[in-house]
Amino acid sequence: YVSAHAAASAQPGATAQPDGALDTDILREALGRALPEYMVPSAIVMLDTLPLNPSGKVDRKALPAPDLHAQSAAAYEAPQGEVEATIASIWRDLLGVERVGRWDSFFELGGHSLLAIQLQARLRQCGWPSEMRALFLHPRLADFASAVAQSAGVAVPIADPDANAATIPAGCTALEPGMLPLVDLDTAELRRIEAAIPGGAANIQDIYPLAPLQEGMLFHHLMQEQGDAYVISLLLRFDGEARLTRFIDALNQVIARHDILRTAVVWEGLREPVQVVCRAAPLTLEWLPIDEADRAAGRAAERLAAHVDRRAFRIDVRCAPMVRAIAVHDAASGQWLLQLPSHHLALDHTAEKLMIEEIALILQQRHAELPRPVPYRRYVAQARAGMSGDQHEAFFRQMLGGVDEVTAPFGLVDARLDGSANEESRLTLPVTLSTELREQARRQGVSAATLFHLAWALVLARTAGRDDVVFGTVLFGRMQGGDEAHRAMGMFINTLPLRVELRGRSVAQGLRETHERLTGLLHHEHAPLSLAQRCSGLPGGTPLFS
Incomplete structure (x- = not known):
């Protein structure tokens, strides 16, 4: 909250009502002309006197809590x-x-x-x-x-989102370059792709390039000889094998609905990697072998988790779907355990959640409620046809210019950038503190995310001994992904650098600048991280952040 010390009558335009009450609407409007929006009070309370403590200072604990609901009701003005x-x-x-x-x-x-x-x-x-x-x-x-x-006032034609769809007829035996509007492939490359896909040309529905973020992920996938930093796992438990089998059947129906779940990535013998959408790519349930000693000792869950540990487990992204289903019977608990490791090339957290929601609808026989599938191709086309590389580069050079040192907490940098040696700790904030933080963010006119980004910048500043820090932030990726991106399957998230300069800034100024930087990043959420890294003053190949 803000405590006012100037006399209310000194505010220009503030007028007293006949009963002596202050017109808070006029006062708020006057403050809005003199102050940034985030500094205008959300509520104004009139007091005859300010409560004081024995030392003569304002006793903040004795101040009455403002009635925010009444304030918002009084300030309501109908849309015009x-x-x-x-x-x-x-x-x-x-x-x-x-x-x-x-x-x-x-x-x-x-x-x-x-x-x-x-x-x-x-x-x-x-x-x-x-x-x-x-x-x-x-x-x-x-x-x-x-x-x-x-x-x-600017006429913007609404393009047909499927104008760039492939024109491969069903039963095709040989692909032709003219069938694929989004990618430039010659005849020899098409024959290599056909040979790489089970069923050949007849099983190929579409071919298009990788999205910018997928290109970076494929690079790291190929660089890692063991394990894969971009494999994510999901553990599910069933009280019977029949339920597990029905779940896999429902999952296969979801896979049949969405192109990205029937996609493989092919690069060998091609000028650039492409993703190939198969017409059919059913998922086969695998059973993890486990010896009787482990089963009797109740170590089935432990063995299953170790099997899909991303430090050793890999998914062959050349084979669709880029999801695996691995099960084991845990006799000790009487449960059937299922691990669904998937690759980030195909799914992010939001897509994984959407997939589970569709499976639930199918299992409940609510097929009519399934939303119309959104082709991932639309996002790829929009990402590649959106902001140019030069525009991305200009933005990141302005943000990162002058950055010539890595922000390294305690002097440590993960040179492998895969996080495999990291340990994770979680701390759940008390509900009261969480509510207060969100309320403070609202009062400042910023999101809670902005507040936490600034807080993390302060942590890095203390641990790295710097007052100008750069760290990675995860972009939702769907903001510029098209009208139906909120319900599309696929990989959308991106990680990009954020620079926060702390020297000489107040908390309010730091919040405002961090909010502006994050807002600017939204326009560049599809930019490759490799491009952003080139725009700093660091030597080539040096990571911007851990």
Whole structure:
């Protein structure tokens, strides 16, 4: 909260009501003209006197808690004009609130990245194209509507998302270059691809390039001789083998629905790697051999976990699907255990969650509720046709120029960049502290993510002995991925560098600058990390962060 020390009557434009009460709306408007938005109080409480402690200082604990609900109700101003009214209606629908006023913030009302993507899609349906960055820069309804109205004056044709779809006919026996709009392959390369895919040309539905982030992942996959840093595992438990079998059947139905789950990566003998979508790529359940001694000792779960440990386990990404199903019967617990290791080339955390949700719908015989599949090809086409490499480079040179030293906590750098030697520790924050942190973020007009990024920068500054730090941050990847990216299967997340300069900054200034940097990154969320690394002052091949 903010404690005001200047006399209220000194505020220009602040007027007293007949009963002596201050017009908080006018006061807030006057403060808004003199202060940045994040410094304008969310609530204003009138007191006859400020409570003091024995030392004569303001007794903050004795200050009454502001009624935020009453304040927001008093400050409510109905949307004005068609654009504001339409956007307010969309916000009410997405956020599940009864009303939205002109000065309400999308994020203060409960908005987040996934809902922001849905908002962008709804605006496009109205014929109003909008950059995602505009919402983060102007989160209040009136300001965002103004930005949308300005961009709506520019005619932006809505392209057919499937205009670049392959034209490979069913039963094709030999691929031709003209069938594949997104990739340039000669006849010899097509024959090599056909030979690499079980079933040959007849089992190939589409071929297209890798997305920028996938290119980096493939590079690291090929560099690692043992294990794979990009393998993720999911452990499931079943009370019977029949349930496990039904789960695998449902999973295969999901695989049949989504192109990225039927995709293999091929590079041998080609000028550049490509991903090949198979028409059929059923997943076969594997049973882990386990000796009777381990089974009797109840070590089945331990053996299964060790088998898929990413420090040793690898997935052959040349074979679709890039998911494996490995099971074992744990006699000690009477359960059947299933590990679903998958490769990040095909799935990120959001996609994994969507996959499990679809499996649940199928198992519950709710097939009619399954959403229409979104081809991963759309994202690849958009990522490659979006912002140019020169634009990405200009942004990162401006951010990283002058960075000539790695931010290394305690002087340690993981040269392998695979995290295999790391140990992980989790600490769950108390609910009260978590709530207070989010409330502070709202009062500052930034997301909770911004606050935690700044906090992590302070940790790195202390442990690395620097006041100018660079570290990696994970980008959602779906913000610029197209209208239906929020429900698309595939790999979207990206890791990019964030620079936070702390010297001479107040907390408020640090929050504002970190928010601006993160907002800028959204526009470049598809940029390859290798490009960003080239834009610093570090010698070639030196990692920007651990």
